[in-house]
Amino acid sequence: MPELSQDAERGRAPLPFGVAEVTGPSMVPTLHHGDRLLVHYGARVRRGDVIVLRHPFQQDLLVVKRAAERRDGGWWVLGDNAYAGGDSTDYGVVPDELVLGRVRFRYRPRTPERRSPLAVVGWALSSARPVLSARSASRRLRAR
Numbered sequence: 001m002p003e004l005s006q007d008a009e010r011g012r013a014p015l016p017f018g019v020a021e022v023t024g025p026s027m028v029p030t031l032h033h034g035d036r037l038l039v040h041y042g043a044r045v046r047r048g049d050v051i052v053l054r055h056p057f058q059q060d061l062l063v064v065k066r067a068a069e070r071r072d073g074g075w076w077v078l079g080d081n082a083y084a085g086g087d088s089t090d091y092g093v094v095p096d097e098l099v100l101g102r103v104r105f106r107y108r109p110r111t112p113e114r115r116s117p118l119a120v121v122g123w124a125l126s127s128a129r130p131v132l133s134a135r136s137a138s139r140r141l142r143a144r
Contacts, residue, residue, distance in 0.1 A: 016041055018101075020052060020062070026079030026086050027064055030131070031106060037064065037131070038105035045075065048133035050103040053077065056091045064103065066134065075099060103131045 022035040030050065031037070039052050045067050053075075055061040065077035065087055074095040076088045088094065107128040110120070 016043075017104075020064070022064060024084070024086075026081050026084035027066075028081045028084070030066075030080045030134075031064065032108070034109065036107050036109060037103045038107075039101045040104050041101035043102040043104075045099055045102055046133060050131045050133075051075075051077070052100045052103065053094055054098040054100065056094055056098060059098070062100070067099075105129070106131050 018039050018041060020037045020039050022031050022037060023033055025033065027050070037052075045051055047067060047069060049067045050064060051067050052062055052064050055063050063086065065079055067075045068078045068088070069076040071093050074093040077094050078087045078089070079085070105128070108123075108126075110123050110127070
């Protein structure tokens with residue numbers, strides 16, 4: 001169920017950006033276990049954004065989800081993996097004060113077995129990319 005490593009615990013950060021590490025499968029295929037995220041703390045959240053928030057029942061646990069819909073009292077959040085759970089279908093609307101920031105960028109760390117020049121080039125071309133809002137791409141967001 002945890003989505004971000006405990007090293008990512010930042011609260012209201014003195015700097016507007018921080019790095020977090022993904023653990024767990026709830027955001028597959030957008031994010032994978034081991035991905036590193038550049039988080040913009042305090043950024044304005046819009047529908048479809050990937051966000052970092054405190055779990056409503058375990059506030060020492062940080063999770064990453066997609067802001068699916070603005071509702072009374074906060075955000076309805078969903079994981080991109082419908083089979084993983086651990087989103088608003090389990091705990092309801094997330095209050096605004098628990099939303100910490102918006103994910104801007106994702107990169108995958110290089111694994112030690114990728115040593116050949118071709119493997120390094122392949123990793124470099126595919127490891128880093130911005131995390132964009134998916135306002136219409138996700139069937140799961142439209143289905144609820």
